[in-house]
Amino acid sequence: MFSAHYREHYKSTFWLxxxxxxxxxxxxxxxxxxxxxxxxxxTVQLAAASLGNSIFTIVLVFGLGIxxxxxxxxxxxxxxxxxxxxxxxxxxxxxxxxxxxxxxxxAFWGLSPFIAYLNQPEEVVRLAIPYVNxxxxxxxxxxxxxxxxxxxxxxxxxxQSMYISILANVINVGLNYVLIYGKLGMPAxxxxxxxxxxxxxxxxxxGMMAMFIFMSPRFARYRSYLHLQSISWSHxxxxxxxxxxxxxxxxxxxxxxSFSAVMIGWLGARDLASHQIALNVASVTYMMASGISAAxxxxxxxxxxxxxxxxxxxxxxxxxxxxxxxxATSALLIILCxxxxxxxxxxxxxxxxxxAQLLIVAAVFQLSDGVQVVALGALRGLEDxxxxxxxxxxxxxxxxxxxxxxxxxxxxxxxxxxxxxxLTGLTFAAVLLFFRFRKFSPx
Numbered sequence: 001m002f003s004a005h006y007r008e009h010y011k012s013t014f015w016l017x018x019x020x021x022x023x024x025x026x027x028x029x030x031x032x033x034x035x036x037x038x039x040x041x042x043t044v045q046l047a048a049a050s051l052g053n054s055i056f057t058i059v060l061v062f063g064l065g066i067x068x069x070x071x072x073x074x075x076x077x078x079x080x081x082x083x084x085x086x087x088x089x090x091x092x093x094x095x096x097x098x099x100x101x102x103x104x105x106x107a108f109w110g111l112s113p114f115i116a117y118l119n120q121p122e123e124v125v126r127l128a129i130p131y132v133n134x135x136x137x138x139x140x141x142x143x144x145x146x147x148x149x150x151x152x153x154x155x156x157x158x159x160q161s162m163y164i165s166i167l168a169n170v171i172n173v174g175l176n177y178v179l180i181y182g183k184l185g186m187p188a189x190x191x192x193x194x195x196x197x198x199x200x201x202x203x204x205x206x207g208m209m210a211m212f213i214f215m216s217p218r219f220a221r222y223r224s225y226l227h228l229q230s231i232s233w234s235h236x237x238x239x240x241x242x243x244x245x246x247x248x249x250x251x252x253x254x255x256x257x258s259f260s261a262v263m264i265g266w267l268g269a270r271d272l273a274s275h276q277i278a279l280n281v282a283s284v285t286y287m288m289a290s291g292i293s294a295a296x297x298x299x300x301x302x303x304x305x306x307x308x309x310x311x312x313x314x315x316x317x318x319x320x321x322x323x324x325x326x327x328a329t330s331a332l333l334i335i336l337c338x339x340x341x342x343x344x345x346x347x348x349x350x351x352x353x354x355x356a357q358l359l360i361v362a363a364v365f366q367l368s369d370g371v372q373v374v375a376l377g378a379l380r381g382l383e384d385x386x387x388x389x390x391x392x393x394x395x396x397x398x399x400x401x402x403x404x405x406x407x408x409x410x411x412x413x414x415x416x417x418x419x420x421x422x423l424t425g426l427t428f429a430a431v432l433l434f435f436r437f438r439k440f441s442p443x
Contacts, residue, residue, distance in 0.1 A: 009318035013295045017322070019162035020153065021291030025284065032280045033169070036345055037176045037194060043348050045191050047269040048127035050276030051120055052191075054261035055128075056135045059108050061254045063139055065247025066100050067093070067146035069239045071294070072301040072381050074154025079305020086155070087225035090213075092235040094147040101143030108136045120265045124272070127191050134195035141199075141206040148209040156298055157218075164208045172201035242385055249376065249389035253429070256396035260404060260422060264415050267408075271415045273351045277342050278358035278419070282369070285330040289370045292323045293377025300381025313441050316378040320371060320434070327370030334363040354415060361419040368423070368430040375433035384440050391432045400425025 070093040077085040112133050116125050149161040175197030182188025189196065213219055257279060264275045296319035303311040334341075338359040342352040379388050404421020407413045413420070 006314065006318050006321075009299075009314050010322060013292065013299060013315070013319050013322060016156060016158055016298055017292045017295035019158035019291075020294040021288045023149070023158070023162045023165040024287040024291045024294070025165075032284065033173050033176055033194070037173075037180050040346075041180070041190060043269055043273050043346055043351065044121075044123050045127060046276060046346055047121070047124045047265075047272040048131060048191055049194070050261055050272050050279070051115070051118075051124055051265060052128040052132040052135065052195075053276070054258040054279075055108075055115065056132050057254045057258050058251055059104050059136060059139060060142075061250035062247045063097075063100055063104055063143050064146060065250045066240065066243035067097050067143065067150050068246050068297075068380065069093070069243030070097075070147065070150035071154040071297055072383055073239065073242070074151055075156075075298050075301030075381070076305035076383075078155055079302040083221050084225060087222040088230055088232065088235055089154075089239070090147075090151045090222060091226050091230050092232055093151060093239060094144070095231055096236045096239055097143040097147035098140070101140040104139045104143075105136045109133055112136070118262055118265070120262070120272075121269050124265070124269060131191045131195045134192065134199055138195075138199040138202045141202040144206040145202065145209050148206075148213045152209075152213065153294060153298060154301070156302070158295075158298075160212050161209060164205055164212075167208070168201040168205040171204060172197050175200055242383060245385035245389040246380065249385070249392040252389065252392035252396050256400050256422065256425065259401060260418050263405060263408060263418055267414055270348065270351050271354065273346060273348070274342075274354035274358055275415055277345045277351070277355040278362050280345075281334060281341060281359060282362040282365075285327060285334075285366060286369055286373065288330075289323050289327055289373050290377070292319055292326065292370075293373045295319065296374055296377035297381040300378050301383075304382060312382070316381075316437055316441050319378060320374050320437075323370040323374035324367060327366040330370075331363040331366035334359055334366070338363070357416055358419050361416065361423055365423040365426045368426040371430040372426060372433050375430070375437045378437050379433070379440065382440060384436070387436060388433060391429060391436065395425045395429035395432065396422075399428050 070089055073089045074086055077083075077089065112129050115129055115132070118125070120128075145161075145164075152158070152160060176194050178184050178186050179189050179193030179197050180191070181193075214223065261272065261275055261279070265272045296316060299315040299319070300312050303315055338356045339352075341359060342355040345351075345355075376388055379385070400421045402421070403424055404418040407417030407420050408415065409417075411417055
């Protein structure tokens with residue numbers, strides 16, 4: 001792992017990964033900004049943001065999973081220098097993503113009133129429903145952005161989406177300040193203001209990424225193929241067959257965290273607010289590790305296209321080592337800052353104490369989280385997506401949630417018990433996915 005050959009792979013992965021890390025971080029920082037700024041209004045608003053974001057996360061990861069099919073297909077075609085194929089993936093990926101975004105908005109907007117049946121505090125539900133409905137609408141521009149982003153990343157162009165995500169998040173925070181608190185002559189919209197700020201910033205992201213793809217000279221060779229006659233249901237079906245298992249895998253994982261929020265909501269608003277703080281922190285480190293995962297997908301996919309079996313093996317393992325080292329560092333930082341972090345969210349000292357305990361559990365599962373997400377990325381580069389989704393189903397829904405429920409309610413450990421269940425599920429997933437890559441990758 002310290003040989004010159006591995007060091008070269010670390011370097012290549014790093015230069016691909018760090019822009020993706022910052023870009024992926026942009027998705028979760030929207031939720032973090034909403035939670036921090038809504039939490040300054042009160043504990044109920046923070047709990048409503050937690051409930052709304054937990055539900056929206058399921059919709060978000062389904063859409064992201066579909067879009068992730070674009071990257072390995074483009075990377076493989078790039079490894080073969082097949083420019084026609086690359087252009088067809090862009091066009092059909094854009095059409096598919098847009099349709100999925102519209103369908104997700106319509107479906108979940110219609111289902112949002114059923115949030116009232118999740119047995120959550122009434123005042124929390126009342127605030128969460130209008131908030132999450134606007135977030136559902138933001139899926140349409142987000143899916144357009146994702147189509148262009150995953151296409152560019154498949155060509156190893158990762159910096160542009162990073163710049164756009166950073167700019168959009170600065171705009172989002174500014175709009176949060178104006179719309180949540182009613183500044184610059186605008187009415188104070190409270191939690192709903194955070195949702196409208198998210199929608200506006202995502203529209204801007206989609207527009208800026210589209211301008212980059214359609215105006216940059218480096219994509220001129222692909223744009224000549226972008227016409228209606230090139231839209232193909234067979235191409236979109238293939239992408240969906242790759243993306244859907246990725247979506248299922250992500251839903252099984254993120255859905256477990258979302259359902260854990262529902263279980264914790266049965267304990268009360270303070271427990272739910274504490275959960276949101278710890279989950280925000282864990283989500284930040286996870287999304288950063290997923291940047292390394294995306295780099296693994298790009299590198300493994302391109303090496304597969306060029307037929308470099310040894311390169312696939314080394315690229316995958318070097319990415320796993322980088323992910324583990326990054327998350328180990330994150331774990332140390334979380335433990336050192338566990339008593340400070342809750343103060344940024346809310347003033348309730350009871351919430352501070354419980355959140356600090358949950359952050360310790362979050363720190364412990366960092367290593368498992370890093371290994372499993374990077375292993376998933378390497379396997380996607382090999383277009384191995386079905387078995388990993390089954391591993392996630394087993395780890396989170398047959399291990400994590402039942403164990404978390406037993407520890408939380410039968411053993412009376414409350415939110416801590418539920419989080420210990422999540423820790424166990426993540427560890428199972430990490431071990432199984434590591435051995436899946438070891439078995440599936442060429443030696």
